[in-house]
Amino acid sequence: MGKAIIVSAPSGAGKTTIVKHLLKSLPVLEFSVSACSRTRREEETDGKDYYFISGDEFRNRISRDEFVEWQEVYPGSYYGTLKSEMDRIWSLGKAPIFDVDVKGGLNLKKYFGANGLAIFIHPPSIEELENRLRKRGTESPESLEKRLDKAAYELSFADRFDRIVINDNLEVKCREVADLVQCFLNGKTDLNL
Numbered sequence: 001m002g003k004a005i006i007v008s009a010p011s012g013a014g015k016t017t018i019v020k021h022l023l024k025s026l027p028v029l030e031f032s033v034s035a036c037s038r039t040r041r042e043e044e045t046d047g048k049d050y051y052f053i054s055g056d057e058f059r060n061r062i063s064r065d066e067f068v069e070w071q072e073v074y075p076g077s078y079y080g081t082l083k084s085e086m087d088r089i090w091s092l093g094k095a096p097i098f099d100v101d102v103k104g105g106l107n108l109k110k111y112f113g114a115n116g117l118a119i120f121i122h123p124p125s126i127e128e129l130e131n132r133l134r135k136r137g138t139e140s141p142e143s144l145e146k147r148l149d150k151a152a153y154e155l156s157f158a159d160r161f162d163r164i165v166i167n168d169n170l171e172v173k174c175r176e177v178a179d180l181v182q183c184f185l186n187g188k189t190d191l192n193l
Helices: 015-025 055-063 083-091 102-115 126-136 141-155 170-185
Strands: 004-008 029-031 034-036 050-052 067-074 077-082 095-100 116-122 163-166
Touching: 004 015, 004 102, 004 170, 015 029, 015 095, 015 170, 034 055, 034 095, 055 067, 055 077, 067 083, 067 102, 077 083, 077 095, 077 102, 083 095, 095 102, 102 116, 116 170, 126 141, 163 170
Parallel strands: 004 095, 004 116, 029 095, 034 050, 116 163
Antiparallel strands: 034 077, 067 077
């Protein structure tokens, strides 16, 4: 089994921006497209951002054991990594990089073991996380409250990841994570950069 990079964080902590930076700067990485049952946002593309499938289809695929990992993130809202996606990436001779929620990240770390580098992107504070989510303009007051409650819970799992990166300066943290990932992919075992 090859190496894999797992990037997890509460929503709004900056994981997707960091993952996009890694994909630009490290061509050996290939984005692992997750499957989800939520509605596609206007700016998203099926097969690029996510594989958008219905809740019924998602549950059918679960019953057929087609996922490496999956979670019901919110009631009736499923996210997971298809085994076929892993096959696609390995066939390219690349290392998958995952942009996943915290439970998914922990499940992937368990799956990959020492071949996986699990990075937790930590917001500077819950208040800053709330500001970032508000600036997105995609949350209703109810969904914002739900995301913040979930974030507080997810932060309690940070110490189960290989590295915690506090995202207080996005540009600096993008470079720091890229260096960390490069060292891991090159077989360096001491990741104290």
